[in-house]
Amino acid sequence: SKAEIGLIGLGVMGANLALNIAEKGYPVAVFNRTASRTGTFFENAGDLRENVVPCATLEEFVAQIKPPRPIILMVQAGKAVDEQIEGLRDFLSAGDIIIDAGNANFRDTIRRFDELENSGLTFIGMGVSGGEEGARHGPSIMVGGEKQAYERVESVLKSIAAKFEGEPCCAWLGHGGAGHFVKTIHNGIEYADMQMIAEIYGILRDGFGMGAKDIGGIFAKWNEGRLNSYLVEITAAVLEADDPMSGDPIVDRILDRAGQKGTGRWSAIEAQMMGVPATAIESAVAARSISADRELRLLASKTYGSAPAPTNTKPDASVIQDLELALFAGKIAAYAQGFAVMDQASDEFQWNLPMPTIARIWRAGCIIRSQFLGTLARSFEADPDAENLLLINDFVSMMEEAHPALRRVVAQAALAGLPVPALSAALGYFDAFRQARSTANLIQAQRDYFGAHGFERIDEGGEHHGPWGSGAASA
Ligand code: NDP
Numbered sequence: 182s183k184a185e186i187g188l189i190g191l192g193v194m195g196a197n198l199a200l201n202i203a204e205k206g207y208p209v210a211v212f213n214r215t216a217s218r219t220g221t222f223f224e225n226a227g228d229l230r231e232n233v234v235p236c237a238t239l240e241e242f243v244a245q246i247k248p249p250r251p252i253i254l255m256v257q258a259g260k261a262v263d264e265q266i267e268g269l270r271d272f273l274s275a276g277d278i279i280i281d282a283g284n285a286n287f288r289d290t291i292r293r294f295d296e297l298e299n300s301g302l303t304f305i306g307m308g309v310s311g312g313e314e315g316a317r318h319g320p321s322i323m324v325g326g327e328k329q330a331y332e333r334v335e336s337v338l339k340s341i342a343a344k345f346e347g348e349p350c351c352a353w354l355g356h357g358g359a360g361h362f363v364k365t366i367h368n369g370i371e372y373a374d375m376q377m378i379a380e381i382y383g384i385l386r387d388g389f390g391m392g393a394k395d396i397g398g399i400f401a402k403w404n405e406g407r408l409n410s411y412l413v414e415i416t417a418a419v420l421e422a423d424d425p426m427s428g429d430p431i432v433d434r435i436l437d438r439a440g441q442k443g444t445g446r447w448s449a450i451e452a453q454m455m456g457v458p459a460t461a462i463e464s465a466v467a468a469r470s471i472s473a474d475r476e477l478r479l480l481a482s483k484t485y486g487s488a489p490a491p492t493n494t495k496p497d498a499s500v501i502q503d504l505e506l507a508l509f510a511g512k513i514a515a516y517a518q519g520f521a522v523m524d525q526a527s528d529e530f531q532w533n534l535p536m537p538t539i540a541r542i543w544r545a546g547c548i549i550r551s552q553f554l555g556t557l558a559r560s561f562e563a564d565p566d567a568e569n570l571l572l573i574n575d576f577v578s579m580m581e582e583a584h585p586a587l588r589r590v591v592a593q594a595a596l597a598g599l600p601v602p603a604l605s606a607a608l609g610y611f612d613a614f615r616q617a618r619s620t621a622n623l624i625q626a627q628r629d630y631f632g633a634h635g636f637e638r639i640d641e642g643g644e645h646h647g648p649w650g651s652g653a654a655s656a
Contacts, residue, residue, distance in 0.1 A: 308364020343546025369448025
């Protein structure tokens with residue numbers, strides 16, 4: 182056997198990851214359910230062929246890897262992973278490590294870990310972010326599972342990972358499902374980032390009547406400042422691209438119906454299950470769901486009419502600055518929520534998630550990479566026990582500067598009838614978060630009135646009931 186590592190699943194991500202591994206000098210055995218894909222992959226591997234061992238059967242594949250065998254699965258998430266593990270199992274020996282690198286639900290990862298442990302096999306759940314390019318040239322890698330198993334593959338993973346100022350964006354984050362959980366929240370934050378960018382685009386397109394190219398120019402400018410990030414950079418590139426078929430900006434020809442594969446939704450579900458507010462992420466997921474039913478939207482736009490016609494005035498410099506700051510404030514709130522969800526999960530699953538490390542391995546390779554994450558990593562290092570991002574010094578000053586703009590933008594958008602669900606959720610969260618006396622006193626009174634749930638008083642200890650009289654639930 183000549184391979185150091187094996188990889189199953191030569192789809193978009195798997196093929197690129199295999200080339201990345203081979204390029205770093207690790208001989209890699211590859212297998213794909215549909216054998217023709219393995220052949221095509223090998224033919225196109227060029228010089229890297231010398232480090233690729235194409236295999237037509239699972240038996241041959243396993244035999245080609247030096248034991249104890251690390252085997253990366255990069256197949257479709259869900260059922261395919263279980264099927265592939267089932268198929269592999271018979272050929273493996275104790276000590277071999279199966280590494281699921283797809284976008285698994287972390288609850289499946291925990292289950293698979295337990296199932297495999299019984300047969301002496303080790304399981305690692307590994308979140309990989311960065312899309313096709315990342316897989317090929319350096320993704321961000323979030324690992325969960327047994328630490329010793331990780332240590333056996335650490336050098337390969339670190340060599341294929343993205344580097345931020347020389348530091349690999351790859352880390353072991355905790356046992357069991359920790360890696361896939363962190364990847365899920367990464368994707369939830371990604372949904373929020375993307376949605377808030379799209380909402381700002383919507384204000385410029387539908388509020389001001391600007392064309393795609395001009396809007397792209399604004400994002401390109403912003404990418405040089407505090408919003409510097411991969412997503413803002415590609416937004417500019419996307420808005421400036423022409424459709425070869427029509428000559429129009431390509432975005433103007435793309436159907437306005439967003440897809441989703443589940444990770445964003447899982448973030449929202451897990452946040453809800455743990456009782457952690459993640460409203461910016463939740464509304465980003467909901468916005469994709471609303472977009473998906475285009476027929477219904479067309480019907481509703483006939484019933485109610487859409488927002489008024491754009492002003493067709495050029496937004497002045499102060500408006501542009503407000504939009505930039507609003508997006509930044511929304512981003513801070515969304516990250517505060519995402520990290521709060523991870524913080525709670527870390528307690529519930531006893532992962533002891535290293536927040537500064539998570540921020541550090543997101544600085545390069547992954548989809549949400551940004552200058553902002555550099556600040557975040559530094560702030561977390563200075564204050565690793567911060568209860569909420571919004572209470573860390575650097576973020577307090579950034580938010581103080583930015584939230585008035587978020588307020589103006591959300592208010593103007595609301596008056597103009599332009600949808601800004603994620604930005605307004607971020608604002609609502611921020612305002613509720615900093616409200617010393619919330620309105621939950623009324624909720625408690627209502628609950629006591631109809632359900633005799635009792636309430637605490639601000640001026641006296643113990644449980645109390647209200648003087649509701651007849652019609653109220655009896656205490
Ligand atoms: P592709 O659709 O390009 O490839 C899917 C792969 O899964 C193929 O190799 C396919 O084999 C294999 N497969 C499907 N069903 C089975 C099965 N029942 N048994 C064995 N193999 C099966 O997917 P991607 O490369 O895009 O995604 C792979 C994983 O990576 C997913 O979990 C995805 O969520 C995750 N991911 C994707 C990212 C992206 O940007 N695309 C980013 C980060 C993670 P066959 O050729 O036989 O059909």
